[in-house]
Amino acid sequence: MNFITSKENHLFKRWKKLPKEQVLLEGEHLCQSWLSTYGKPKATLISEHAVGKYARYGHQDGQTFILADRLFNQLSSVPSPQGVMYWVDIPIENTQEVLEENALLLDRIQDPGNLGTILRNAAAAGVRLVYLSSGCANPWSDKVLRSAQGAHFVLKILTQQNLSQVIQHKKIPIFATTLSKTAKNLYTFNIPPSCAWLMGNEGSGIEKTLLDLVDDSIFIPQDSCVESLNVGVASALVLFEQRRQSFYSQK
Amino acid sequence: MNFITSKENHLFKRWKKLPKEQVLLEGEHLCQSWLSTYGKPKATLISEHAVGKYARYGHQDGQTFILADRLFNQLSSVPSPQGVMYWVDIPIENTQEVLEENALLLDRIQDPGNLGTILRNAAAAGVRLVYLSSGCANPWSDKVLRSAQGAHFVLKILTQQNLSQVIQHKKIPIFATTLSKTAKNLYTFNIPPSCAWLMGNEGSGIEKTLLDLVDDSIFIPQDSCVESLNVGVASALVLFEQRRQSFYSQK
Numbered sequence: 001m002n003f004i005t006s007k008e009n010h011l012f013k014r015w016k017k018l019p020k021e022q023v024l025l026e027g028e029h030l031c032q033s034w035l036s037t038y039g040k041p042k043a044t045l046i047s048e049h050a051v052g053k054y055a056r057y058g059h060q061d062g063q064t065f066i067l068a069d070r071l072f073n074q075l076s077s078v079p080s081p082q083g084v085m086y087w088v089d090i091p092i093e094n095t096q097e098v099l100e101e102n103a104l105l106l107d108r109i110q111d112p113g114n115l116g117t118i119l120r121n122a123a124a125a126g127v128r129l130v131y132l133s134s135g136c137a138n139p140w141s142d143k144v145l146r147s148a149q150g151a152h153f154v155l156k157i158l159t160q161q162n163l164s165q166v167i168q169h170k171k172i173p174i175f176a177t178t179l180s181k182t183a184k185n186l187y188t189f190n191i192p193p194s195c196a197w198l199m200g201n202e203g204s205g206i207e208k209t210l211l212d213l214v215d216d217s218i219f220i221p222q223d224s225c226v227e228s229l230n231v232g233v234a235s236a237l238v239l240f241e242q243r244r245q246s247f248y249s250q251k
Numbered sequence: 252m253n254f255i256t257s258k259e260n261h262l263f264k265r266w267k268k269l270p271k272e273q274v275l276l277e278g279e280h281l282c283q284s285w286l287s288t289y290g291k292p293k294a295t296l297i298s299e300h301a302v303g304k305y306a307r308y309g310h311q312d313g314q315t316f317i318l319a320d321r322l323f324n325q326l327s328s329v330p331s332p333q334g335v336m337y338w339v340d341i342p343i344e345n346t347q348e349v350l351e352e353n354a355l356l357l358d359r360i361q362d363p364g365n366l367g368t369i370l371r372n373a374a375a376a377g378v379r380l381v382y383l384s385s386g387c388a389n390p391w392s393d394k395v396l397r398s399a400q401g402a403h404f405v406l407k408i409l410t411q412q413n414l415s416q417v418i419q420h421k422k423i424p425i426f427a428t429t430l431s432k433t434a435k436n437l438y439t440f441n442i443p444p445s446c447a448w449l450m451g452n453e454g455s456g457i458e459k460t461l462l463d464l465v466d467d468s469i470f471i472p473q474d475s476c477v478e479s480l481n482v483g484v485a486s487a488l489v490l491f492e493q494r495r496q497s498f499y500s501q502k
Contacts, residue, residue: 124479223377230398
């Protein structure tokens with residue numbers, strides 16, 4: 001193990017200012033999730049006060065570092081750090097040319113908490129592929145990682161996607177969720193086992209040019225007393241209704 | 252209209268330090284929601300820069316105040332205030348003795364964003380009654396108000412409730428959502444049109460003594476690759492499945 005106590009340490013300086021291809025995964029749950037999918041990180045960072053608890057997260061090849069608490073806290077994004085981080089390369093996903101498996105397409109989802117929730121929902125519902133348009137929050141930011149709870153490591157997350165091109169080359173139906181009452185009712189609509197869902201920006205919804213390309217628009221019937229559901233919640237309702245119809249419905 | 256430009260103004264001082272029975276509702280949407288349910292507020296506060304836009308929110312009886320932007324911003328809880336607030340008395344709900352209508356029971360939901368989302372989901376699903384245990388976030392805090400998007404004004408929200416007493420005097424079935432695989436599957440379970448749902452703390456779930464009192468425990472079947480769903484999302488899935496079975500299912 002190596003001890004780092006100076007802010008002039010060259011590694012500490014690198015961690016403070018990571019290139020966009022790298023990220024520090026913070027906390028036991030994210031580190032565990034990384035480990036079970038990708039194996040060893042580039043390095044394990046442990047806070048001085050937490051050595052006893054997290055020493056087992058370290059590896060035997062020298063790439064484990066104990067940081068003085070005050071340094072560790074500078075790298076942390078939470079007020080009370082657990083005391084363990086993995087330094088990793090963000091997995092690079094090759095753009096999938098043709099959309100032919102269950103997927104989510106996200107058009108400018110800006111709130112990191114919402115994006116994290118949507119990724120977590122997708123993973124829980126069994127979807128493995130997510131396309132993010134430009135204008136979405138950075139999926140590898142602290143907040144998104146925290147609210148997705150490890151979903152990143154079971155998903156293929158494609159960023160900066162041209163959704164209109166993705167839709168034009170699709171091989172399965174794509175449905176948009178909208179608030180329009182002329183759209184079809186989620187609960188009476190026959191959802192095919194293979195399809196993709198397009199969800200739109202928190203304020204302005206789905207871009208009109210994309211809406212024109214989808215197979216059907218779907219609304220979630222709700223009481224008229226509130227304007228709409230949060231986009232994270234809406235994504236769960238459509239994905240789990242698809243799952244219900246596939247697995248639990250007698251047709 | 253009255254102009255307030257000094258931080259020594261007695262009203263400004265009151266608004267800075269409101270008693271717990273009062274709250275400032277911030278932003279057009281919350282003010283509109285209040286207006287359509289409860290009518291006039293105690294007072295309308297408008298930021299100097301936004302007078303042109305929000306003058307119509309004022310009332311003709313002198314209880315409208317224009318505040319210098321720097322003062323308004325001190326009362327605001329967001330980085331870029333829209334410029335309108337209502338000063339209101341928090342509606343007092345008499346404790347309902349007997350649980351006999353569709354309801355949510357929340358056991359120590361601590362995150363304000365989660366609580367707001369749950370309230371919004373309840374309103375959207377048509378539930379009107381929510382019991383909060385002690386240990387829940389304050390439902391009238393800024394963050395909860397913001398994420399509930401006006402749901403407060405169509406709900407009856409009972410705080411500091413002894414959930415165990417509520418359950419013991421219930422007249423309809425109560426179901427708990429759990430992660431236990433021995434619980435019943437939400438999608439094959441016959442949900443009665445009238446029932447209540449018990450949701451538990453983000454970390455520790457539902458308190459054991461409460462769990463023992465419910466009629467059935469229900470789980471939401473999901474892919475095993477992620478640990479669990481966010482409690483806000485879980486509340487939507489159970490409430491909307493209940494709604495689906497009531498309105499859209501051919502039994």
